[in-house]
Amino acid sequence: MSRALRHRRDHRGEGPGGVVTDEERVVNVLAEWTELVCRELGVDPAKVDRDALLDLTKEVAHGVTRPAAPLTAYLLGLAQGAGSAGEDAVERLTALARDWERKTGTGDDA
DSSP, rough: OOHHHHHHHHGGOOOGGGGGOOHHHHHHHHHHHHHHHHHHHOGGGGOHHHHHHHHHHHHHHHTTTTTTTHHHHHHHHHHHOOOOOOOOHHHHHHHHHHHHHHSOOOOOOO
16 A cells, blocks of 8 residues: 555544544554455454454563564464364463463563
């Protein structure tokens, strides 16, 4: 997507005074990206809890190590596709990541 097109789209949800905050811009781009990826992969966007996934990857990145975040998300996707993840998989993995440093004495909180 061109910068000009992104700029035009950013003005849809303008805040007070017609100014789009950086946070609003990120949320808009993230929503558009999620919708596009779901469409490309044939996934119902209503089944994606984006905030829970972002929380999971944040906890893994800070509690375990940064490279583990995308790996965890990918493995979760494989498990979901295989039907072995369970409905509470995101919550269980988030808890594992939060407890990782305490249990192992390691972690990357940078």
